[in-house]
Amino acid sequence: MCPHFNMAAVDVIVDNFAALWSKPFNRVILAQIFFAISIVGSFVNWTQLVPETYFSNRRNVVNMYFVKVSWGWSLLLLTPFILFTSYKNLTFALRRLSSLVVATAIWYTITKFFSYINNATGTCHVPESEAMDQVPRDDITSCRNAGGQWDGFAISGHSFILSYSALIIAEEMAPMVHLVKKNRNTVLDLLYVSLNWIVITWIWMFVCTSVYFHSFPEKLLGTVLGIVPWFVTYRIWYSMPFSPGLPYQPKEQRQLA
Numbered sequence: 001m002c003p004h005f006n007m008a009a010v011d012v013i014v015d016n017f018a019a020l021w022s023k024p025f026n027r028v029i030l031a032q033i034f035f036a037i038s039i040v041g042s043f044v045n046w047t048q049l050v051p052e053t054y055f056s057n058r059r060n061v062v063n064m065y066f067v068k069v070s071w072g073w074s075l076l077l078l079t080p081f082i083l084f085t086s087y088k089n090l091t092f093a094l095r096r097l098s099s100l101v102v103a104t105a106i107w108y109t110i111t112k113f114f115s116y117i118n119n120a121t122g123t124c125h126v127p128e129s130e131a132m133d134q135v136p137r138d139d140i141t142s143c144r145n146a147g148g149q150w151d152g153f154a155i156s157g158h159s160f161i162l163s164y165s166a167l168i169i170a171e172e173m174a175p176m177v178h179l180v181k182k183n184r185n186t187v188l189d190l191l192y193v194s195l196n197w198i199v200i201t202w203i204w205m206f207v208c209t210s211v212y213f214h215s216f217p218e219k220l221l222g223t224v225l226g227i228v229p230w231f232v233t234y235r236i237w238y239s240m241p242f243s244p245g246l247p248y249q250p251k252e253q254r255q256l257a
Contacts, residue, residue, distance in 0.1 A: 014176065014189050017196045022177035027170045031227045034163040034206060038223040041210020055208040067158060067205050071107050074165045075100060077195050078172055084188045085175050085248060092245070096172075099233070099244035103168055106229045107161065114155045114222075115140075122152020158209040159222030166202040167230040169195055175248035 020026055044050055054060055066073060078100060086093040124143035140150045176192055210219055238246045 010189050010193060014192055018177040021170050021173045030170055031167055034223055034227065037207055037210050038159060038219050041207060042216035042219055044211050050211055056212040062201065062205060066201060070161050070165055070202065073198060074169060077191060077198060078169060081191050081195060082172060085179065095245045096247065102233060102244060110160060110225055111157060114157055118152040118154045122150045124148040125151055154218055156209060156214040156219045156222035159206065159219045160226040162202040162206040163223050163226030164230055166199045169199050171234045172247055178248055
């Protein structure tokens with residue numbers, strides 16, 4: 001009775017989340033939520049009314065073992081999910097997997113851009129007890145290795161990756177509503193629940209970032225750079241013929257049947 005009850009609960013969870021993410025409007029709302037959190041969270045940070053918590057410590061477990069490797073978690077769960085939902089057509093499956101290659105290239109390029117901006121705009125500050133001429137001040141790494149503190153425009157990488165990753169996952173989960181239960185299995189359902197858990201985790205950690213870390217411009221720009229690539233790919237480019245294409249749509253499923 002217990003395993004049957006648990007799987008029945010999983011079915012309910014899957015059905016509810018599938019109905020939620022199947023609506024394009026809800027995925028757009030998610031992008032707007034990230035934007036709103038960035039603004040409200042920054043205001044809360046400015047008021048300094050929120051007390052320190054476990055999540056205000058950068059070394060909290062979720063940040064260290066999930067957020068810092070968030071793109072790895074996203075790929076680890078999305079890759080098998082895309083294969084499970086498009087395996088009946090190899091060409092389509094390969095096209096959909098190529099969307100993860102595109103997303104990874106975007107992630108890599110933008111994070112490198114963040115590092116460049118921080119390095120180009122920063123200066124190295126050292127304790128008064130340290131000899132200024134003995135501390136390299138030409139880049140972040142040499143400054144910190146020498147005991148200095150780098151002060152640059154550090155665009156929020158957390159604001160970027162958490163919003164971008166959550167939006168990508170939400171888009172890729174949309175086909176689940178089109179899979180009738182006879183085409184689903186326990187592994188796929190649990191994988192889908194895990195993806196939704198990751199999205200919820202990313203939203204929560206995005207809130208924590210907005211409330212506790214970075215300046216408002218750094219968080220706002222990081223959020224914008226998370227939303228814009230999602231919009232350009234899934235709302236513009238992927239609807240064109242020469243692209244990785246969009247996740248399964250009902251019309252596509254009829255063609256593959």
